[in-house]
């Protein structure tokens with residue numbers, strides 16, 4: 001049961017940031033509430049001492065999707081349903097669009113927001129692998145500062161980020177990938193819908209006549225937090241993407257994941273699955 005809570009609804013960003021400073025001890029931001037409310041109900045330690053919720057849903061500055069020549073900028077409080085209906089996200093960022101489409105149910109997607117997804121930094125946050133391969137940067141504001149850091153830097157450990165208590169994630173900025181990039185996002189859960197991810201992978205590649213010019217590889221859920229595999233990306237650069245090499249790359253991904261996680265009870269099942277999933281993804285991207 002949730003004990004009594006105060007909820008305040010600021011009308012603009014400045015008001016929200018001021019509240020975070022004035023009421024810093026026991027306050028918490030709430031956006032869609034799809035993590036916060038179940039967490040409070042279950043008495044999760046992550047939400048202990050929350051006495052005031054600051055609802056950021058009515059703040060116009062963090063609720064839009066814009067495009068310039070170089071980048072797409074998504075407000076932190078954009079819901080997954082808003083993103084799925086947005087043509088810019090659908091056409092320019094298909095991996096992120098696909099990741100959003102796999103989240104929860106319609107009811108969850110109508111409430112849940114993009115910043116809410118990665119601020120907790122749960123290993124199974126589905127947008128993270130796509131944001132990693134798109135080289136997303138996170139804009140964070142407090143009353144006295146504004147900074148922009150890469151998603152990889154922002155996410156520091158399981159359930160840990162660089163966000164300070166007086167800060168709000170205002171925007172997620174994504175450089176528009178060149179048209180030569182092709183890629184895909186894959187999610188494996190225990191069932192098809194409303195399932196926590198067991199394994200997620202995102203891959204973006206640019207090849208010329210089957211020579212790999214650039215490849216970006218990220219995982220989620222199977223690793224303690226979403227990560228990029230820069231060693232593999234370097235290894236693949238300039239290689240001919242034939243079946244033999246794609247199999248080798250998939251085998252090496254499994255080895256790298258094992259290095260990160262150590263041997264677990266689930267490794268025997270997950271590693272062959274991750275290698276096969278990755279191989280299939282690469283094959284479909286490369287050879288259709």
Ligand SMILES: Cc1cc2nc3c(=O)[nH]c(=O)nc-3n(C[C@H](O)[C@H](O)[C@H](O)COP(=O)(O)OP(=O)(O)OC[C@H]3O[C@@H](n4cnc5c(N)ncnc54)[C@H](O)[C@@H]3O)c2cc1C
Nearest residue numbers: 031032033034035036076103104112113115116117126169
């Ligand atoms: C039934 C169910 C199914 C789900 N399925 C999935 C799934 O398939 N995949 C998946 O990835 N997740 C899933 N989730 C988890 C959840 O829906 C997502 O993580 C969602 O994106 C959280 O967003 P929210 O706006 O609801 O966050 P909230 O619950 O409002 O907030 C989450 C955290 O982020 C902080 N926060 C939110 N916005 C900001 C901001 N702009 N700046 C700073 N801090 C902020 C809050 O203080 C809180 O700590 C599911 C949840 C439920 C209940």
